[in-house]
Amino acid sequence: MITLDELLEKDKKREQDGFKRKIRIGRIVKPGSKGKEKIIVVPTTVEEKFVHDDIIEDQEQGEAEPTGGTGDGQEGDVIGEQPIRPEDGEGEGEGDGEGPGEGKGGEHEIEANAYELGKVLSQDFELPNLKDKGKKKVLARYVYDLTDKNKGVGQVLDKKATLKKIVETNISLGNIPDVSTIDTTRFIVSPRDLIYRILSREKEYESQALVFFLRDYSGSMGGKVTQTVVSQHVMLYSWLVYQYEKQVETRFILHDTEAREVSDFHKYYSYKVAGGTKVFTAFKLVNDIVEKESLARDYNIYVFHGTDGDDWDKDGKQTLAEIEKMLTYTARIGITIVAHSYVGSKQTEVEKYIQSSGILTKHNHLIKLDVMAENVDDTRIIQGIKTLIS
Amino acid sequence: MELVNQHVKGIMEECKIRARDAGLRFDDETLEYIVTNRDLIELSPKVMIPTLYDYWVHDVRVLSGKGMYEAYPSNPFETVINTRPAISYYNDNNPDWLNVMIFYHVLGHIDFFQNNLFYKNTWDIDLAGQALADKRMIARLRSEKGRWLDYVIEFARGMDNLVGFHKDLNRTVSDGGRKKLSRTDFYFDVFLQKIRSVPQHQYVKEISRYNQCQKDNGDFFTKVTGKYPEFDELYRKEIEAKTPPQMDIMEYIIRYSPFLRREENEWMKSVIHIVRSTSLYFQPQMRTKTMNEGWASYWHEKLFMADDRISGHEADYAKVNASVTAMPRVGLNPYALGMRLLEHIQEMEDKGKYSFEYYLLNDAVQKKSYNQHKNTGQSFIFTVRENMNDFTFINSFLDQEFVDRHNLFVAGKRINSQNMTWQYYIKSKKVQDYKQMVINTLYHPPDIRIDGEKTKDGVLYLDHRFENKPLKQDFIENTMIGIEFLWGGPVHLETSEPTNKANIDPRYTNFWDPSAPGASPEAAISPIEWKRVRYVIKDRKLHKQEL
Structure with missing residues (x-):
């Protein structure tokens, strides 16, 4: 059986003969909980023929292609609803974390595929502006700590907190008429006033680099644009997995008119929505996360954003403000704009305001912009990665 | 890949007897193979024909099929191919009762393949054997021509959905079809009036002579051919010109391409021919999917419900059957x-x-x-x-x-x-x-034909008979590059495209923010208007002209 490498090698020869390349690197993401999803790298190709395009006439806006159905009901009846933004249903608390040796045997081979792609990429790239930050360089892991407070039950009584609570209760009961002479024997102690510390699971980030992937998943992103952005981010992700193994932490953020964080790459990769676009929300969310979790101190932070360049915030005031803020702590912001073919040679909104703001030249070692057309091939996508992390 | 064992084969033969009693008709011989998942993944890009020619797209499909299987394993119960004898593939590990049901289903398919008239052109070919011969030929050519062989396959496959399946079928089912111009009509309508331009009195005279001959049962034409010895030859030419053999694009290129006519390119014709006949072979299957599966499901239900071997497995059967139907x-x-x-x-x-x-x-x-x-x-x-x-x-x-x-x-x-x-x-x-x-949802490739009148001066002119569905634009360029290569000159394609772009704009932006500029509500309601455009490919560069 022919291998992927041989196929790609043959594909390269097409260019010598004056034809376009035909093989693209596709990926199948197998869902798994808690970042254990696997990316299976497969080649794909399309055999072009003259075929009909699916354009439905008289289609109202916001209406998808009809299909068949069976069962009771009258015309016009609504028979079901499905959320457009899929809920991030997985509770953080479920499962017991990653114990060693848990089902690792079978996974290796599959992951090796993603590594293969990463290997191709790693020859050329390196994360830019990487500084030594933080003390530890080991795996990110979960630790258990007595950090959460809980009324009534728990592992360890928090005496100070309990005492405060008792005083508080008794003040409201009127048992402390004079604060200078407190008679503790008159105190009434309710069981609800006992404050305990309880064992809880905390995420401990100990990696050096933290990469945020940001993707526009608004309605305008349909089709090729999303494919291209996702392709590029899959390659970046696979490359990070390979090159930096477990030393790179990744976070995933999707946005339309609002931004949300999703827990794993599979969700990042597969969610679709049909809303409008406000680019600044994603950058704002990153800034908020970084601030709230004080990530800037321990991490080299990288932000990669993929969009079609469409933004309701036409002059980008809000976006630019968030980017400026971000530039104070990031090691690199890489923005990819994949322009729809109907845009032609015009600039997209995002491109326009970023170019005219001058931040690209002012902070040229911190922020990079790459603009490509929606129907580019893998070589161009890889070229884009080079630009973003050069 | 191995044949089923004697016990399972016994079940199949038993099923055949009962299926025949119920009225199904099929050949005696069938072949049943047990295949592994791996075999299936490797077979499916080759449309399940183990002897189909090798081609790199199949390899790509196999590799992605393997990845797909890793992520989402699934196994079909059966797959039948339209060969003689009919071959069917099964997964291992089916219990006997389930095999009975599956075999009835398979026999339904075989009956359909061997009796539905749309398959008529496949009845006299042993596909497995034909494919093997083609595979060997392709392998030999590949060793001589290298990757140019693969380009020819690629470009030929770029047109293989435009094969004239119905025309081909028409030739077999109703030999010829179109009414020919009769000798009499030619004589009076064309020969006398246009070629000879005889004066009116002479024309009338001939008509009365014709009527006389009809009455007397005399042979009208002996005198004609005596007077005009060239008449029969002219008639033959006229017939040929009037009813040119209806050719699809692939046939036309094989026959008339100046590029393929060169001696060093002759071999390409056989490659295109192989691709074309393979595509033709699968056309009826694509056009009878609903019926074929419906027919097989109808019979597995009817036959298995009446079969004593179901006893004890009624509930199991109900579950399996429900998941399918x-x-x-x-x-x-x-x-x-x-x-x-x-x-x-x-x-x-x-x-x-x-x-x-x-x-x-x-x-x-x-x-x-x-x-x-x-x-x-x-x-x-x-x-x-x-x-x-x-x-x-x-x-x-x-x-x-x-x-x-x-x-x-x-x-x-x-x-x-x-x-x-x-x-x-x-x-x-x-x-x-x-x-x-x-x-x-049915299979319906676009109707694209050669425009005989506009095909001249080295240009191949394709005409898309528009059916309110535009062509997929992304695919036009590469498809035309392929046709240009095989034709050896510029190719024109006339088709229709929507004029009011806003309507098919996939952006929903305005739905969410009515204040945003763009499509106004009226534009959204107005029906799509179409205009004719012409794509021209020359030296691998694509241009578009409005007509």
Whole structure:
């Protein structure tokens, strides 16, 4: 059986003969909980023929292609609803974390595929502006700590907190008429006033680099644009997995008119929505996360954003403000704009305001912009990665 | 890949006897193979023909199939191919009772392959053998020509959905088809008037002589050929010019391409020919999917329910059967639809409802209770199986009675902006809408032909007969590059495209922010207007011209 490498090698020869390349690197993401999803790298190709395009006439806006159905009901009846933004249903608390040796045997081979792609990429790239930050360089892991407070039950009584609570209760009961002479024997102690510390699971980030992937998943992103952005981010992700193994932490953020964080790459990769676009929300969310979790101190932070360049915030005031803020702590912001073919040679909104703001030249070692057309091939996508992390 | 064991083969032979008793007709010989998942993944890009020629796209498919299987394993119960003898593949590990059911299903498919008239051109070919010969030839050419062989396959496959399946079938089923210009008509309408330009009195004289000959049973033409010795030759030429053999694009290129006519390129013709005949072979399967699966499901149900080997496994069977033939609440299961429709046709015919009398009834109660006790339904569906394809099957028999009976509806899907949800709703319960929705899912390649008049001066001119569906634009360039290569000169393609771009703009932006510029609400409602455009490929560069 022919291998992927041989196929790609043959594909390269097409260019010598004056034809376009035909093989693209596709990926199948197998869902798994808690970042254990696997990316299976497969080649794909399309055999072009003259075929009909699916354009439905008289289609109202916001209406998808009809299909068949069976069962009771009258015309016009609504028979079901499905959320457009899929809920991030997985509770953080479920499962017991990653114990060693848990089902690792079978996974290796599959992951090796993603590594293969990463290997191709790693020859050329390196994360830019990487500084030594933080003390530890080991795996990110979960630790258990007595950090959460809980009324009534728990592992360890928090005496100070309990005492405060008792005083508080008794003040409201009127048992402390004079604060200078407190008679503790008159105190009434309710069981609800006992404050305990309880064992809880905390995420401990100990990696050096933290990469945020940001993707526009608004309605305008349909089709090729999303494919291209996702392709590029899959390659970046696979490359990070390979090159930096477990030393790179990744976070995933999707946005339309609002931004949300999703827990794993599979969700990042597969969610679709049909809303409008406000680019600044994603950058704002990153800034908020970084601030709230004080990530800037321990991490080299990288932000990669993929969009079609469409933004309701036409002059980008809000976006630019968030980017400026971000530039104070990031090691690199890489923005990819994949322009729809109907845009032609015009600039997209995002491109326009970023170019005219001058931040690209002012902070040229911190922020990079790459603009490509929606129907580019893998070589161009890889070229884009080079630009973003050069 | 190995043949099933004697025990399983015994079950199959037993099934054949009972299927024949029920009226199915098929060859005695069949081959059943047990295959592994790996085999299946490697076979499916080759449309399950183990001897199909090698091609790198198949390898790509195999590699992605393996990845797909790792992520989402699934195994089909059976796969049958239309060879002689018919070959069917099974997964290992089926219990006997399940094999009985699957074999009935497979026999349904084989009966369909071997009796449906759309398959007529495949009956006299042993595909497995033919494919093997082709595979060897391709392998030999590849060793000589290297990757240029693969380009030729690629470019030929770029046109292989435009093969003239119906024309080919027409030649076999009704030899020739079109009415020829008769000798008499040629003589009076063309020869005398246009070629000879005889004066009127002479023309009238000939007509009366003709009428006289008709009366006397005399031979009118002996005198004609005596007077004009060139007449027969002119007539033959005229016939040839008037009814040029209808050729599809691939045939036309094989025959007339100046590039392929060069001696060093002759070999390409055989490659195109192989691709074309392989495609033709699979055309009937693509055009009878609903019927074929419906027919097989109908028979596995009917035969297995009456088989004593079901006893003890009724519940197991019900579960398996439901997973295959259930009608989903939302979505279309063509196999289930085909089976239900066959059952419906049988019942309608049994009651004599396919009659003028029934159509004239207006009273719903009378319509419902109408029953002529004809009981000819069973033989009627055999006729349907023989003469119909998916389109004619659905178009002729899907009626309001069927839609009502199975509570079918067209399900719409729209955005509910308040809850941020996709809302599924019952869009229509009318048979016209349902039928159209089903027909839209059927295989229907675009109708693109050679324009004989505009094909000149080295330009190949393709004309797309527009059916309110534009071509997929992304694919036009590479497809045309391929045709240009094989034609050896510029290629023009005339097709239609929408003028008001805003309407097919996939952006929903305006739905969410009406204040944003862009498509106005009126533009959204206006129907799409089409304009004719011409794509021109020359030296691998694509241009578009408006017409």
